[in-house]
Amino acid sequence: MFYRENGQFKTSYQADQQLFSIPQDRWAILAIIAFAFFGVPLLVDEYLFRAILIPFLILSLAALGVNILVGYCGQITLGAGASMAVGAYAAYNFLIRISGMPALGAILLGGLVAAAAGIVFGAPSLRVRGLYLAVATLAAQFFWDWAFLRIKWFTNNASSGSVSVADINLMGWTISSPVDKYYFCLGVLVVFSLMAKNLVRGNMGRQWMAIRDMDVAATVIGIRPMYAKLTAFAVSSFYLGVAGALWGMINLGSWEPAAFSIDRSFSLLFMVIIGGMGAISGSFFGAAFIVILPIFLNQMLPLLGGLLGLEVSIALVSHVEIMVFGALIIFFLIVEPHGIARLWATGREKMRLWPFPH
Amino acid sequence: MAFFLETLLGGLMSGMLYSLVALGFVLIYKASGVFNFAQGAMVLFAALSMARFSEWIPQWLGMDNLFIANVLAFAVSVAIMFVVAWLIERLVLRHLVNQEGATLLMATLGIAYFLDGVGQTIFGSDIYKIDVGMPKDPVMMLESVFEGGILINKEDFIAALISALLVVALTIFFQKTSTGRALRAVADDHQAAQSIGIPLGRIWVIVWCVAGITALVAGIIWGSKLGAQFSLSTVALRALPVVILGGLTSVPGAILGGLIIGVGEKLSEVFLGPYVGGGIEIWFAYMLALVFLLFRPQGLFGEKIIDRV
Numbered sequence: 001m002f003y004r005e006n007g008q009f010k011t012s013y014q015a016d017q018q019l020f021s022i023p024q025d026r027w028a029i030l031a032i033i034a035f036a037f038f039g040v041p042l043l044v045d046e047y048l049f050r051a052i053l054i055p056f057l058i059l060s061l062a063a064l065g066v067n068i069l070v071g072y073c074g075q076i077t078l079g080a081g082a083s084m085a086v087g088a089y090a091a092y093n094f095l096i097r098i099s100g101m102p103a104l105g106a107i108l109l110g111g112l113v114a115a116a117a118g119i120v121f122g123a124p125s126l127r128v129r130g131l132y133l134a135v136a137t138l139a140a141q142f143f144w145d146w147a148f149l150r151i152k153w154f155t156n157n158a159s160s161g162s163v164s165v166a167d168i169n170l171m172g173w174t175i176s177s178p179v180d181k182y183y184f185c186l187g188v189l190v191v192f193s194l195m196a197k198n199l200v201r202g203n204m205g206r207q208w209m210a211i212r213d214m215d216v217a218a219t220v221i222g223i224r225p226m227y228a229k230l231t232a233f234a235v236s237s238f239y240l241g242v243a244g245a246l247w248g249m250i251n252l253g254s255w256e257p258a259a260f261s262i263d264r265s266f267s268l269l270f271m272v273i274i275g276g277m278g279a280i281s282g283s284f285f286g287a288a289f290i291v292i293l294p295i296f297l298n299q300m301l302p303l304l305g306g307l308l309g310l311e312v313s314i315a316l317v318s319h320v321e322i323m324v325f326g327a328l329i330i331f332f333l334i335v336e337p338h339g340i341a342r343l344w345a346t347g348r349e350k351m352r353l354w355p356f357p358h
Numbered sequence: 359m360a361f362f363l364e365t366l367l368g369g370l371m372s373g374m375l376y377s378l379v380a381l382g383f384v385l386i387y388k389a390s391g392v393f394n395f396a397q398g399a400m401v402l403f404a405a406l407s408m409a410r411f412s413e414w415i416p417q418w419l420g421m422d423n424l425f426i427a428n429v430l431a432f433a434v435s436v437a438i439m440f441v442v443a444w445l446i447e448r449l450v451l452r453h454l455v456n457q458e459g460a461t462l463l464m465a466t467l468g469i470a471y472f473l474d475g476v477g478q479t480i481f482g483s484d485i486y487k488i489d490v491g492m493p494k495d496p497v498m499m500l501e502s503v504f505e506g507g508i509l510i511n512k513e514d515f516i517a518a519l520i521s522a523l524l525v526v527a528l529t530i531f532f533q534k535t536s537t538g539r540a541l542r543a544v545a546d547d548h549q550a551a552q553s554i555g556i557p558l559g560r561i562w563v564i565v566w567c568v569a570g571i572t573a574l575v576a577g578i579i580w581g582s583k584l585g586a587q588f589s590l591s592t593v594a595l596r597a598l599p600v601v602i603l604g605g606l607t608s609v610p611g612a613i614l615g616g617l618i619i620g621v622g623e624k625l626s627e628v629f630l631g632p633y634v635g636g637g638i639e640i641w642f643a644y645m646l647a648l649v650f651l652l653f654r655p656q657g658l659f660g661e662k663i664i665d666r667v
Contacts, residue, residue, distance in 0.1 A: 074460075076460050076463070124648055124651060124652060127651065127652050127655050128651045128652075128655045129655075130459050130460065131393045131459055131460075131463060131606065132602060132606075132651060132655060132656075132657075134393075134460075134463065135598050135599065135601075135602045135644075135647070136602075136644075136647075136648050136651060138595070138598065138644055139599075139641060139644035139645055139647070139648045142640050142641035142644050143641040143644070143645065145640070145641075146638065146640055146641050262595070266467065269464070269467075270464075270467075273464050315478075315483055316479060319474075319475045319476075319478045319479045319483070320475060320479065321475070322471045322472075322474055322475040323471070323472050323475030323476055323479065324475075325468075325471050325472075325475075326467075326468040326469060326470065326471030326472030326473070326474075326475060327468070327472055328468075329464065329465070329467065329468030329471070330449075330450050330465055330468040330469065330472070333454065333457075333461055333464060333465045333468065334450070334453040334454060334465075337457070337461060
């Protein structure tokens with residue numbers, strides 16, 4: 001923003017290899033996290049927590065997962081919703097079938113199960129790629145949709161796969177009010193995003209990016225495509241599984257397979273496209289955009305219709321919503337294929353020099 | 359045995375219906391390398407337009423002839439699909455030339471959402487009926503061979519016939535006309551085609567128009583079966599494994615893939631379904647395609663995928 005990195009010399013490897021090597025960046029990130037923890041709960045009311053903030057946090061986590069696979073490893077997936085479903089139902093099963101299971105443990109185990117499922121359904125990526133792979137991942141989506149609806153064991157014999165969990169308990173802290181839920185999700189998100197940030201700049205992340213940029217060339221320089229692709233599927237599904245468990249157990253409380261339908265997969269993909277593929281921050285931008293847009297349109301369209309003297313029905317709002325949605329996706333793909341994250345980066349670059357031209 | 363044959367025939371005929379939707383995918387992919395996720399939305403859009411105009415036109419003209427109403431509605435729908443095709447080329451594809459396949463795929467997802475929204479805003483979102491005079495009553499066949507004979511749905515039979523006709527027409531169009539030749543040239547190599555003077559933009563508009571017409575035919579047939587309603591757009595999702603199985607670049611592949619998937623779905627649902635709780639036809643086709651892909655990544659008739667560094 002209003003600072004430059006000129007004159008900040010790094011004198012040790014440690015300083016050079018820091019996650020955020022410029023102090024201003026580091027402080028800015030810390031400030032944002034601190035604000036999220038201490039400032040936000042003072043400023044917003046319960047409705048905002050429930051309608052915007054908690055969904056935003058969880059979907060950011062899911063978008064991170066999709067971004068790892070699509071943005072960093074270049075494997076298109078249309079089965080992200082299925083990974084979330086596997087995470088949610090696995091966590092549910094761990095929680096109810098094993099007595100004394102800590103909630104956090106169940107959520108993480110749910111993520112692991114999702115990772116295992118992700119590896120199985122990611123295996124075709126070794127043989128097929130691109131568009132064929134995209135369709136292959138749909139197989140996972142439809143299979144799990146069906147499995148949680150029809151196989152009674154997964155849902156503890158609940159009818160039509162709808163299950164519910166009581167308020168979860170974390171070492172004596174009962175997570176019931178929106179503020180509690182917000183804190184819990186925020187904590188998980190912060191840990192997981194730092195982990196992602198580290199992963200993608202490390203050995204594994206570089207392998208993913210090599211595979212993404214040109215897999216044959218990556219193989220030639222000694223990267224094992226199987227290892228790289230399957231780790232990407234596993235890590236991505238782990239993130240999605242955890243996000244799914246949070247979505248079910250924290251955000252919804254009771255859910256059915258439809259909560260993780262193919263529409264969820266598409267909307268996660270859109271978050272990554274609109275936010276920015278191959279950028280951690282893009283996941284947050286995308287999630288924010290897609291959480292806020294429907295609410296915004298819901299509020300604005302009737303107002304706009306009122307100005308023009310038109311009656312705006314709820315059905316019309318939902319139709320216009322998907323229209324605007326589709327149009328925005330096309331708009332972003334044409335104008336800025338790298339999404340909001342790239343716009344943000346360009347803006348920063350400009351602000352760095354402002355008000356001077358050079 | 360009779361029951362098995364009945365299921366088999368039912369599967370073959372629903373397979374033809376899948377092929378009809380799959381054809382739309384193949385046409386566009388062949389000519390422009392775009393995997394058109396919006397095909398389902400186009401089917402819905404076309405079906406809605408057909409249903410509504412065949413309802414509105416008699417009201418406007420104040421006459422009561424179903425046949426004329428249907429013909430007029432068909433003409434209007436064709437015109438609308440042409441406009442949609444032209445707009446898609448003009449507003450979306452033109453700006454995305456030379457982008458990766460994945461980007462184009464996502465752009466068509468955007469188109470799909472947009473078309474769904476527009477279609478339902480203009481035409482409404484209830485279930486509308488399309489009545490083009492398809493016979494609904496089933497007939498018995500081969501009564502002399504099996505006891506009780508085989509029950510066949512006339513509607514399905516006619517639909518399968520129409521699909522077959524459409525395929526023949528498209529094959530002739532692709533192989534015998536100069537436009538078809540230009541389309542194949544573009545499919546082979548954009549740059550080479552352009553350098554010998556084939557206008558890319560116009561070719562794309564034509565392909566999308568043709569895909570629009572297939573969508574319209576598919577929409578009318580599916581629509582008269584199920585009613586023109588939102589769930590039609592998910593028909594495309596059912597047809598996706600067909601394309602994958604048959605190969606993205608092959609018209610015969612789409613047909614054969616459709617038949618295999620149609621039969622596979624029906625047989626698995628009837629003979630395997632009861633053991634695992636039913637409803638497996640939703641994912642069975644995908645699994646079939648997936649397993650198949652592991653052995654032949656380019657599908658049945660797809661062009662061999664060659665990697666170059």
